[in-house]
Amino acid sequence: xxxxxxxNTSVDLFYxxxxxxxxxxxxDPATLYDTVYFVSVNSxxxxxxxxxxxWHNLRELIDWDKYYPTMGIDRIMVCEAVEEGxxxxxxxxxxxxxxxxGVYQGGFISLGLRAAQSAYANLSGALDVSFNxxxxxxxxxxxxxxxxxxxxxxxxxEKIESLGKPLYxxxxxxxxxxxxxxxxxxxxxxxxRGMEKLLQKGxxx
Numbered sequence: 001x002x003x004x005x006x007x008n009t010s011v012d013l014f015y016x017x018x019x020x021x022x023x024x025x026x027x028d029p030a031t032l033y034d035t036v037y038f039v040s041v042n043s044x045x046x047x048x049x050x051x052x053x054x055w056h057n058l059r060e061l062i063d064w065d066k067y068y069p070t071m072g073i074d075r076i077m078v079c080e081a082v083e084e085g086x087x088x089x090x091x092x093x094x095x096x097x098x099x100x101x102g103v104y105q106g107g108f109i110s111l112g113l114r115a116a117q118s119a120y121a122n123l124s125g126a127l128d129v130s131f132n133x134x135x136x137x138x139x140x141x142x143x144x145x146x147x148x149x150x151x152x153x154x155x156x157x158e159k160i161e162s163l164g165k166p167l168y169x170x171x172x173x174x175x176x177x178x179x180x181x182x183x184x185x186x187x188x189x190x191x192x193r194g195m196e197k198l199l200q201k202g203x204x205x
Contacts (some may be wrong), residue, residue: 006040105114
């Protein structure tokens with residue numbers, strides 16, 4: 001069995017505990033003969049695999065009454081992985097969602113770290129600087145990189161911490177954010193754990 005997370009530009013495969021990331025344009029689904037369970041935000045890719053009998057869309061197993069209709073499939077999968085806790089998925093956007101007793105409580109979406117830096121740069125050339133991830137968020141800044149970092153991260157971290165524990169971090173910048181969130185569990189494969197749990201639920205139905 002292979003698990004597959006399909007984005008707009010990449011195909012992320014999970015097999016025997018290992019991940020392989022490929023370009024969605026170069027990937028040929030016909031090269032996989034095992035059973036594949038996938039989630040996808042790429043409508044063109046969905047059309048490409050609809051005639052392959054070994055490819056199964058996990059969207060069909062989701063209890064949509066637990067979530068809201070426009071919620072991203074990747075957010076739902078990381079929520080499915082966690083029975084109790086706060087899930088921070090730090091990618092192109094930063095999504096924060098809360099699960100309590102297996103029930104989705106809601107969440108919010110913030111700019112991702114790179115998107116935030118780009119947004120500041122678009123405001124003014126003077127703000128076209130990199131964040132300083134060594135900065136102390138509790139202190140007032142005395143230079144531009146620190147000021148931007150504190151201005152963006154301090155309220156975000158404060159909001160996340162106010163939502164309670166346990167706290168799970170995933171996504172490309174999850175490890176980076178973990179330095180500001182003590183006790184957080186960093187799990188880069190959380191989306192695949194959610195897919196596995198959803199399949200287990202489906203097999204019991």
